[in-house]
Amino acid sequence: MTTLRVDDNLIKLAMAHSDDTPVLIMDTATLKRTAATFMSYAPAIATYYAVKANADPQVLRTLATEGMGFEVASQAELESLLSLGIAADRIITSNPIKAPAFIDAMRGIGVDRFVVDSMDEIDKLAAHTPGCQVLLRLAVDNTGSTWPLDEKFAATAIETVELALHAVEAGLRPVGLTFHVGSQCTNPYAWATALRDAKAVWDEVKTHGINFNTLNVGGGFPAAHDDVHPDHVQSLDSIIASVADFPDATTIEVEPGRGLVGDAGVLVSRVVGKANRSGTHWLYLDVGVFNGLMEAVGGIEYQYTSLDRKGPQHAWTVAGPSCDSMDIVARAVRLPDLAVDDRVAISPAGAYTTVYASSFNGLAQPRILCV
Ligand SMILES: Cc1ncc(COP(=O)(O)O)c(C=O)c1O
Incomplete structure (x- = not known):
């Protein structure tokens, strides 16, 4: 167990608002400040908050006011955003494995882009939402992340190229790549390393006549657990520097969860x-x-x-x-x-x-x- 920094402001709030426990106190000022850091990279980087991290309506409202987009993984997350009046064009999904009813719900609000990392998911999408756009989830190094996500999801580089080709055969439109460096990623340059791997796939599919335009570099931005001092600017700057290698990428997205609300x-x-x-x-x-x-x-x-x-x-x-x-x-x-x-x-x-x-x-x- 490390000796840890304690945020004095949070402790003051904890002292003041905890007659009834257990209670999770969310400091709106901190939330807005962190949101502003991500939003300061717009329009070069579009930020979509990963709702799974904290789906409290007031948190969602605050982030919506800050101009943020949202990433949802389920119908319930989608419905809670819609019930707050958040417009469909601010919502994406990156869940690689989706229930058919959720695919239909996303289509229902006009979302035409889904993430895939397997042949089966491509076939499912081709049946449910013919002609939709797909992002391919690439497996990247999760070293340095406390909460790795690389076993359950994602395809190797070779598989990703095969998925792109299969998507075209199935009548879908592969438009780019997505990855996740693992949650609570303590290496600020992990995204840059992952983007180097993504570049090889990006260039390889081009030789097959597939031209990608979108890079979604996922979440992974850390909170101040252990002895980590989160510096999202360092990570975002390094993402900006790395995407210069993708001159035809017209859309760059991040999906912070933990790093935004933690x-x-x-x-x-x-x-x-x-x-x-x-x-x-x-x-x-x-x-x-x-x-x-x-x-x-x-x-x-x-x-x-x-x-x-x-x-x-x-x-x-x-x-x-x-x-x-x-x-x-x-x-x-x-x-x-x-x-x-x-x-x-x-x-x-x-x-x-x-x-x-x-x-x-x-x-x-x-x-x-x-x-
Ligand atoms: C697809 C996707 N995007 C974004 C996130 C958010 O990740 P984090 O909380 O590490 O930022 C997750 C987390 O599981 C995810 O699965």
């Missing part, structure tokens, strides 16, 4: 119990793996801050409130000698927390408060 959120929990088990101090909070901290099991590390008590610290194993033994969120967390009902702030928590939360064991899901 650092704007703090989750406030309360201690529900303690135990000393063979010399190990256990701290049980009212949030855990099943109601907000699911990503802890995949290696995402949070900062834990005591809001009500100071004093000498010692190491705690932090667990959630459920009866499941998988519900352990962190070990060797340094905190003072807390008591039941003391509050603990957990950050950065704006991304991939409440969206994963269930009511397992009848436990409360965190409410969301945008301030």
